[in-house]
Amino acid sequence: xxxxxxxxxxxxxxxxxxxxxxxxxxxxxxxxxxxxxxxxxxxxxxxxxxxxxxxxxxxxxxxxxxxxxxxxxxxxxxxxxxxxxxxxxxxxxxxxxxxxxxxxxxxxxxxxxxxxxxxxxxxxxxxxxxxxxxxxxxxxxxxxxxxxxxxxxxxxxxxxxxxxxxxxxxxxxxxxxxxxxxxxxxxxxxxxxxxxxxxxxxxxxxxxxxxxxxxxxxxxxxxxxxxxxxxxxxxxxxxxxxxxxxxxxxxxxxxxxxxxxxxxxxxxxxxxxxxxxxxxxxxxxxxxxxxxxxxxxxxxxxxxxxxxxxxxxxxxxxxxxxxxxxxxxxxxxxxxxxxxxxxxxxxxxxxxxxxxxxxxxxxxxxxxxxxxxxxxxxxxxxxxxxxxxxxxxxxxxxxxxxxxxxxxxxxxxxxxxxxxxxxxxxxxxxxxxxxxxxxxxxxxxxxxxxxxxxxx
Amino acid sequence: xxxxxxxxxxxxxxxxxxxxxxxxxxxxxxxxxxxxxxxxxxxxxxxxxxxxxxxxxxxxxxxxxxxxxxxxxxxxxxxxxxxxxxxxxxxxxxxxxxxxxxxxxxxxxxxxxxxxxxxxxxxxxxxxxxxxxxxxxxxxxxxxxxxxxxxxxxxxxxxxxxxxxxxxxxxxxxxxxxxxxxxxxxxxxxxxxxxxxxxxxxxxxxxxxxxxxxxxxxxxxxxxxxxx
Numbered sequence: 054x055x056x057x058x059x060x061x062x063x064x065x066x067x068x069x070x071x072x073x074x075x076x077x078x079x080x081x082x083x084x085x086x087x088x089x090x091x092x093x094x095x096x097x098x099x100x101x102x103x104x105x106x107x108x109x110x111x112x113x114x115x116x117x118x119x120x121x122x123x124x125x126x127x128x129x130x131x132x133x134x135x136x137x138x139x140x141x142x143x144x145x146x147x148x149x150x151x152x153x154x155x156x157x158x159x160x161x162x163x164x165x166x167x168x169x170x171x172x173x174x175x176x177x178x179x180x181x182x183x184x185x186x187x188x189x190x191x192x193x194x195x196x197x198x199x200x201x202x203x204x205x206x207x208x209x210x211x212x213x214x215x216x217x218x219x220x221x222x223x224x225x226x227x228x229x230x231x232x233x234x235x236x237x238x239x240x241x242x243x244x245x246x247x248x249x250x251x252x253x254x255x256x257x258x259x260x261x262x263x264x265x266x267x268x269x270x271x272x273x274x275x276x277x278x279x280x281x282x283x284x285x286x287x288x289x290x291x292x293x294x295x296x297x298x299x300x301x302x303x304x305x306x307x308x309x310x311x312x313x314x315x316x317x318x319x320x321x322x323x324x325x326x327x328x329x330x331x332x333x334x335x336x337x338x339x340x341x342x343x344x345x346x347x348x349x350x351x352x353x354x355x356x357x358x359x360x361x362x363x364x365x366x367x368x369x370x371x372x373x374x375x376x377x378x379x380x381x382x383x384x385x386x387x388x389x390x391x392x393x394x395x396x397x398x399x400x401x402x403x404x405x406x407x408x409x410x411x412x413x414x415x416x417x418x419x420x421x422x423x424x425x426x427x428x429x430x431x432x433x434x435x436x437x438x439x440x441x442x443x444x445x446x447x448x449x450x451x452x453x454x455x456x457x458x459x460x461x462x463x464x465x466x467x468x469x470x471x472x473x474x475x476x477x478x479x480x481x482x483x484x485x486x487x488x489x490x491x492x493x494x495x496x497x498x499x500x501x502x503x504x505x506x507x508x509x
Numbered sequence: 510x511x512x513x514x515x516x517x518x519x520x521x522x523x524x525x526x527x528x529x530x531x532x533x534x535x536x537x538x539x540x541x542x543x544x545x546x547x548x549x550x551x552x553x554x555x556x557x558x559x560x561x562x563x564x565x566x567x568x569x570x571x572x573x574x575x576x577x578x579x580x581x582x583x584x585x586x587x588x589x590x591x592x593x594x595x596x597x598x599x600x601x602x603x604x605x606x607x608x609x610x611x612x613x614x615x616x617x618x619x620x621x622x623x624x625x626x627x628x629x630x631x632x633x634x635x636x637x638x639x640x641x642x643x644x645x646x647x648x649x650x651x652x653x654x655x656x657x658x659x660x661x662x663x664x665x666x667x668x669x670x671x672x673x674x675x676x677x678x679x680x681x682x683x684x685x686x687x688x689x690x691x692x693x694x695x696x697x698x699x700x701x702x703x704x705x706x707x708x709x710x711x712x713x714x715x716x717x718x719x720x721x722x723x724x725x726x727x728x729x730x731x732x733x734x735x736x737x
Contacts (some may be wrong), residue, residue: 301562305562315611376676
């Protein structure tokens with residue numbers, strides 16, 4: 054079954070049905086009214102004709118009646134014309150005068166009939182319709198009948214009715230169709246604010262949660278829905294705000310004491326102790342940053358229109374981690390694409406993901422080896438090291454929060470890869486973990502390629 | 510040179526002041542944005558160190574006000590927030606640099622010096638790495654205090670690398686720095702100059718290494734002596 058989803062299509066289909074029914078009903082009603090009206094006109098004419106015939110009944114001296122019709126009436130009721138007939142009948146049912154050849158009555162008389170009676174009979178195919186009027190002439194009660202043969206070619210009323218249907222009746226359809234078109238225009242205009250509201254709604258993204266649907270132009274019937282949507286957006290916005298506030302507050306409360314600690318340590322006299330403490334503080338700071346990253350990622354969603362350059366992101370991360378890697382005796386190299394590689398997503402987020410992979414790789418790479426970044430045109434970035442690689446049974450575990458192969462190791466917090474996974478999820482990117490043929494692990498992030506953003 | 514530190518945590522601001530004084534600066538301490546607003550109306554500082562999380566309002570508002578009245582005092586923002594939006598809005602509000610807590614005092618001083626050396630600002634004197642010194646005013650390299658003669662291009666490369674001490678300088682940056690907008694550059698020109706510079710420095714006993722980060726750029730650092 055066809056379903057009409059849009060309001061306009063529903064209105065149109067209902068209107069088409071209504072128009073069809075109305076045009077049939079209107080024709081039926083009009084034809085009925087018209088036939089009643091023509092009937093009345095005919096009856097009235099017949100009654101008047103009977104009355105005028107009665108005027109010409111004259112009581113003679115011998116007590117008998119004579120009908121002296123003037124010539125124009127004689128012509129009217131003449132046999133050759135054949136349209137009108139008359140008969141005069143007395144109480145006994147005897148026909149006194151008749152325009153018919155055999156001196157017959159037009160209608161069988163009913164003595165109990167009322168003063169004026171409208172009767173109908175048929176002769177062959179022809180319908181004879183007329184009136185019977187009671188008259189009393191010189192103490193005698195008579196019935197004067199006048200009738201018309203409706204099949205006569207001079208009877209116009211039926212032709213008018215027929216003509217009405219053939220020509221005039223059709224006008225109802227175009228009028229109804231015009232009404233339909235006008236209604237569609239009216240509804241489209243009435244629904245215009247809703248269309249505008251949906252265009253506004255299109256602009257709402259995680260980065261723009263402050264947009265609300267316009268309310269003023271919306272028809273009252275739809276206002277409850279629009280206001281409910283706006284209230285839902287308010288609650289959503291509040292959720293995002295609280296999460297951001299929490300992250301900001303937590304960051305402040307955790308990082309300021311660390312800053313104090315770090316600055317105090319720098320003023321220590323014993324350089325050995327100072328160095329050890331500084332490393333502890335670095336590790337602690339890293340965990341705090343990663344926890345805050347996780348908190349921020351919980352409330353973060355990517356604007357679907359955002360485009361980032363994977364090559365630049367990888368180059369920036371390589372620059373960022375290189376000094377630290379060199380200090381620890383590991384080299385960094387960036388291979389693959391040298392031109393921009395555009396992917397869908399947030400550049401800062403993508404950098405964080407690559408950075409976490411890189412820090413992981415640097416930690417696991419043996420001294421004097423190279424940690425390589427490979428960027429491919431199809432939207433993939435790979436970070437590879439020459440470390441111990443990843444055992445099959447650990448492939449799932451490594452993405453769990455706080456998971457570490459060696460609980461006592463000083464290195465990572467076990468949060469890095471769960472951050473990478475969350476960022477990949479947000480970007481619809483896939484992560485592939487492999488061991489390299491010549492030894493070492495390799496992590497690939499395959500992002501969704503995008504067209505180059507328009508130049509600003 | 511007088512600096513203004515606006516930081517609400519008394520302990521941290523004392524420690525900052527102590528560190529900055531050791532580095533040779535005079536320091537004023539303020540804890541609220543209201544005080545800072547009043548002081549900045551009347552006093553000009555060489556630079557401002559501004560914490561964003563102040564008790565009586567957002568430090569960014571103060572920064573915007575400052576920039577709005579065309580005050581170009583260098584502002585180094587300190588923040589506990591490392592979030593995406595925060596970082597962007599901080600720089601858009603007119604911060605010259607941005608450091609996320611916890612920071613190394615040494616790096617704060619280095620970044621501050623970088624700001625104070627900006628064009629139009631007072632020039633710093635020289636840069637040091639191990640026994641290598643670069644005199645910014647005379648554009649002269651010194652090893653163990655002995656002036657060295659280097660070619661103009663080698664001097665350009667060395668200056669850029671030393672100004673970016675501790676950071677990677679991209680190949681593109683080196684190209685732009687040496688050749689400016691002069692047009693076509695042979696694809697291996699930068700490599701050639703870096704190679705020559707590296708050789709010159711090691712021949713003359715400089716205890717520094719110019720690392721090549723393949724696909725990215727170059728980094729100058731103190732030579733590491735592996736205990737054999």
